[in-house]
Amino acid sequence: MxxxxxxxxxxxxxxxxxxxxxxxxxxxxxxxxxxxxxxxxxxxxxxxxxxxxxxxxxxxxxxxxxxxxxxxxxxxxxxxxxxxxxxxxxxxxxxxxxxxxxxxxxxxxxxxxxxNRERMFNALKRVKAWIPIDGTYDLGPGPRMAETKRQWAYELSKCMTCGVCLEACPNVNDRNSFIGPAAISQVRLFNAHPTGEMNKAERLDALMEEGGIEGCGNSQNCVRSCPKGIPLTTSIAAMNKDTTKQLFKKWLDF
Amino acid sequence: MKGNTYLSRKIHSLLGVIPLGLFFIEHMVTNFAAVEGGPQGFKDAVIFLNSLPLVPVLEATLIWIPLLFHGVYGLYIAYQSNLNTGQYHYGRNWAFTFQRISGVITFIFIVWHLYQTRVQVAIGNVGHDELGGVMHDISTNVLFLIFYVIGVVAAVFHFSNGMWSFLVSWGITVGPRAQRISSYIWMVVFVIVTAMFLMSLFAFRGDEFKEAASAAIAWTNIV
CATH class of the missing domain: 3.10.20.30 (Beta-grasp domain)
Incomplete structure (x- = not known):
């Protein structure tokens, strides 16, 4: 040098x-x-x-x-x-x-x-943060995604599981089982995808279990700390809306 | 705490608004009768409430049970939170912290306030028509007055900020702009509700409430 x-x-x-x-x-x-x-x-x-x-x-x-x-x-x-x-x-x-x-x-x-950030990877597994496309035959091309949706979904896809939002969150600690902001935002990302949307309910159910989305206390430190500028609190609120809908759907539809 | 914490947390959130938030506003309006109508106005407002049908059932289902669940589960939620405003001094993080602190203060205040008013009625020390006098005794005692002002401000903050959080937690205010406008609205509500509660509290200090106080004075001297 x-x-x-x-x-x-x-x-x-x-x-x-x-x-x-x-x-x-x-x-x-x-x-x-x-x-x-x-x-x-x-x-x-x-x-x-x-x-x-x-x-x-x-x-x-x-x-x-x-x-x-x-x-x-x-x-x-x-x-x-x-x-x-x-x-x-x-x-x-x-x-x-x-x-x-x-x-x-x-x-x-x-x-x-x-x-050791293993808990974040476990959280991604728990909320099924992927899109299942495997089949025993060629399933063909999936549905197209609207450009306007792609633009905000792309911002969510910038998450690198770095752990900064969990570190900043006052509700991620030893006394609390909160999953943390990152995985919740990934549920929004994969539920926004036209193929991922087909398994939307499974991901929402995962957020409605012990230590799921209810652990958020709205301190909003996550969105202030995220190095990639991901709108984490918007994602959480959007998933609050979807899990609320899911709750009433489960009560009233069956 | 095992079981479905999602459901418990949702019930906690809902109860804070319906019925507790509604009861809180009702309480503010009833108290304000002391400002508008003096001792007689307040007496009439209390008697009106107690003339409602099924009062014990209304009290139990709309106040006691929701209050107990919201209060006890709320203490557990506060216990589960770290307070990190020293490291992250953002406005919303302060609100998060104050929401927990004000919740604990409000819990203690409500227990004490109930002991001084509702419990005394229940054990027959004072009648419903003498509550204005009881409040006169409390509000003319400087220490109680300070305690009540702190309790009232904490309760109104907890209510206003809780309403802001409720709208987020149920997915009603989703985007940052909606959440910002919501915070302005609840700030205005905080100021108005605090002012109305404090105006009532200070109205009770007036001499016109004194006459009614004599009957109640015997026990307030003890506590």
């Missing part, structure tokens, strides 16, 4: 660390040389190259997860200066120092900044 180090300029980090899933957490301070256009990931890579605390003592390199480095995979979500977001798009020049990094502790912490 070309030498882009700016003389005598450093960046300070305070990182919350944890050695094992059940170990207590602790913080460590780091001071690394500044380079132009750094993001939090490149700073973490710098710590990985030279795992030394601010006081000069050696330590183990900080663990984190990342993949795409362009805010579409959701893997590098962490709490940066108090707000959950992706580390790849957290530019050092735009952050107040010392930069505080913490894991999104709503999820089980695996190590340091690495968390």
């Amino acid at each position: 070309a030498d882009t180090t700016v003389a005598n300029k450093t960046i300070k980090f305070i990182i919350t660390r944890q050695d094992k899933p059940d170990a207590p957490s602790y913080t460590e301070q780091f001071e690394i040389p500044y380079r132009q256009n750094m993001n939090v990931i490149s700073a973490l890579m710098e710590i990985q190259r030279n795992p030394q605390k601010a006081d000069g003592a050696g330590t183990s390199p900080v663990c984190w997860e990342s993949n795409c480095l362009e805010e579409v995979c959701g893997a590098c979500s962490m709490v940066i200066n108090g707000k959950p977001r992706q580390a790849c798009t957290a530019l050092v020049d735009k952050l107040e120092q010392p930069i505080r990094l913490e894991p999104m502790s709503t999820f089980p912490v695996v190590r340091d900044l690495v968390i």
Whole structure:
């Protein structure tokens, strides 16, 4: 790499660390040389190259997860200066120092900044967030989708299961079985699809069980926090409408 | 809590509006008789309510049972929530937090208010026609007055913000614009309902309510 180090300029980090899933957490301070256009990931890579605390003592390199480095995979979500977001798009020049990094502790912490988002994938399975198209013969092309609908549905499809909305939600915690905003919005997405709509009732039923859509308390932190700008609260309200209809349908139609 | 929490939560939400929200507005109107008609007006309003047919049945089905369910299940909902306004200081998150806090305050206030009024009528310490006097004693006591003002403001906030949430939770106000306009409307309702309740509360402080107070004074001195 070309030498882009700016003389005598450093960046300070305070990182919350944890050695094992059940170990207590602790913080460590780091001071690394500044380079132009750094993001939090490149700073973490710098710590990985030279795992030394601010006081000069050696330590183990900080663990984190990342993949795409362009805010579409959701893997590098962490709490940066108090707000959950992706580390790849957290530019050092735009952050107040010392930069505080913490894991999104709503999820089980695996190590340091690495968390386990399995509950989100289980939630997607639970609400059947897919479109069944397999058959024993060629089912032919499905019905067409209106362009106006496609436009807003596309926004919902930007969800990368990053977990930021669950971290921000006051009702996603150990005392509450709330499924979280992301999966509810995915029900709206797959129910909007002309083929997915054929299994609409199954997805709504999944939201009307213990820990489903009723866990939403309307704090609306999710929509304020979503890095992709997904209208999560509109999705929740729309699914509130559909589950309410479903409730009365079940009572009155049978 | 096992079973269908979706259904419990929906019942909780519905009961907050029908009948509790309606009863709350009725209570506001009845109290306002004290502002409009003085002691006699308030007495007439109370007697009118108690002259309704099947009063005990109406009370049980429209007030006691819904209030108990909404209150107790509401405490459980509050217990299930984290309060994270320190990290996310958005208006709606504050409303979420205050909805839970005001719910708990309102629950305590209602228990106390019922003890001072409805329970005293039930055990025969005061008659329905003496309630204006009871309220005079309460509202002229500075500590009770402060407690009542806090209780009333908490209850009206819980009602107004609860109505906003109800419209979202049942899928009536779906989009951000509808939800924003709804929040303006319920803010206005909050101001009007608070003003009317407080006007009634302060009307009870008037000397004209004093005469009726003598009968009730014996027990209010104790509590």
